[in-house]
Amino acid sequence: MTQKSEKTSSGDSMDHVSLFDPVSDQSFDLPLLTGTEGPRVIDVRHLYRDTGYFTYDPGYTSTGSCQSEITFIDGEQGILRHRGYAIEDLAAHSNYLGVCYLLLYGELPNAKQKEAFVQDITHHTLLHEQLTFFFRGFRRDAHPMAIMCGVVGALSAFYHDSTDINDPDQRRLATHQLIAKMPTIAAMAYKYSIGQPFVYPRNDLDFAANFLHMTFSLPAEEYKVSPVMARAIDRIFILHADHEQNASTSTVRIAGSSGANPFACIAAGIASLWGPAHGGANEAVLKMLGEIGSKDRIPEFIARAKDDKDPFRLMGFGHRVYKNYDPRAAVLRESCHEVLDELGIENEPLLELAMELEQIALNDEYFIQRKLFPNVDFYSGITLKALGFPTSLFTVLFAVARTVGWVAQWKEMIKDPEQKIGRPRQLYVGSTPRPYVPLHKRS
Ligand code: CMC
Helix, strand or coil: CEEEEEECCCCCEEEEEEEEECCCCEEEEEEEECCCCCCCEECCCCHHHHHCCCCCCHHHCCCCCCCCCCEEEECCCCEEEECCEEHHHHHHHCCHHHHHHHHHHCCCCCHHHHHHHHHHHHCCCCCCHHHHHHHCCCCCCCCHHHHHHHHHHHHHHCCHHHCCCCCHHHHHHHHHHHHHHHHHHHHHHHHHHCCCCCCCCCCCCCHHHHHHHHHHCECCECCCCCHHHHHHHHHHHHHCCCCCCCHHHHHHHHHHHCCCCHHHHHHHHHHHHCCCCCCCHHHHHHHHHHHHCCHHHHHHHHHHHHCCCCCCCCCCECCCCCCCCCHHHHHHHHHHHHHHHHCCCCCCHHHHHHHHHHHHHHCCHHHHHCCCCECHHHHHHHHHHHCCCCHHHHHHHHHHHHHHHHHHHHHHHHHCCCCCCCCCCCCCCCCCCCCCCCHHHCC
């Protein structure tokens, strides 16, 4: 592959890479695209049309599926920025709804915009009362993520005034409704699973405090939201708000590329998030720490993680994009210690185990060579446990936080004139043509 630069008729220079095909003895020029940051991108959109070849990239490790202005990640440097703002700054200075506005509208809100946005989100937190009956169709021991998938998908049956994807006002309404109603659905899924009555939202509380109220309060007694808990949850929401074209976001974009309504698309995103290789990892970290049990058993589990014949992996380690410390993990590691100090939790055995595991893994040649660092889930699981959340709610919290990322990316996709229905191709390795075998002749 060679690279060359040409002047276009307008005088701009256009870079290409040249691909030589020894079969046809021909060279093909593929345009090189340049973003504002990040590696340059070879434009293969017309590759098949011009050459008859597809590209092969399972897991899309070298494939950009869209243009986006929302989130930038430099995995080698451990950088995450939303709309140009460093995640560390957003976590330190903004709150979650401020970040939501930024992701959706491209700028940090001024005071008036922030007030109007908060007001609008706050006034969409209630669910249609009929929706609350949906929960009762589930078994009490259903995982809250299973309930979330179902109930969020069902929203499209209730909010007919926001499913026309071609109407910008309806799109805006749907995105606000989803951000506002997800915490209510999440809290109700939890309440249902433990047999407690649903707690309705309170508009005098902020986003994080209201979520804690709906999750932990009971009609029988007063519940005072701890500001430490509220701030910690808000920070966890900020750190999980968006992460570029990850599995669940790509799922939302692919579902949306067919013209499906936003509620159906977000339900698809929730399903994708649930897996232990993605959002389910925070729950898996806690399960793993419980399984390890004590520090003296860490070497055994490290050995298992390194054994290529053993499917066991260290949960909360490694990332498709970060080949450096996950910047979200760095913020959350600090936050995790703050929470434990504030709540007066000393010598939390799981945290001690986690710290030891982190140190051993960080100094192990296997993990160093493969650039496997702790990711955000490693610390979010421990923080959420310290805050009193049951493990079954960990991924649910991730889904609540990531909803804004999903809807911001979905909205961007709908407006992008270059987007087409998502339709990858394949390398077919099945049978070549063969004659149909009648039933009586089959062995
Ligand atoms: N423990 C042990 N070995 C690992 C781990 C791990 N957690 N992660 C990757 N490896 C090894 C893997 O076996 C492979 O080794 P080799 O080259 O010898 O075959 C090498 O590292 C590269 O792994 P990969 O599977 O090609 O990497 P990937 O980019 O496909 O996978 C990952 C990324 C996140 C799915 C994977 O690291 C993993 O399963 N981690 C544990 C689950 C987890 O914590 N997921 C949360 C991700 S962050 C939150 C989010 O964004 O959703």
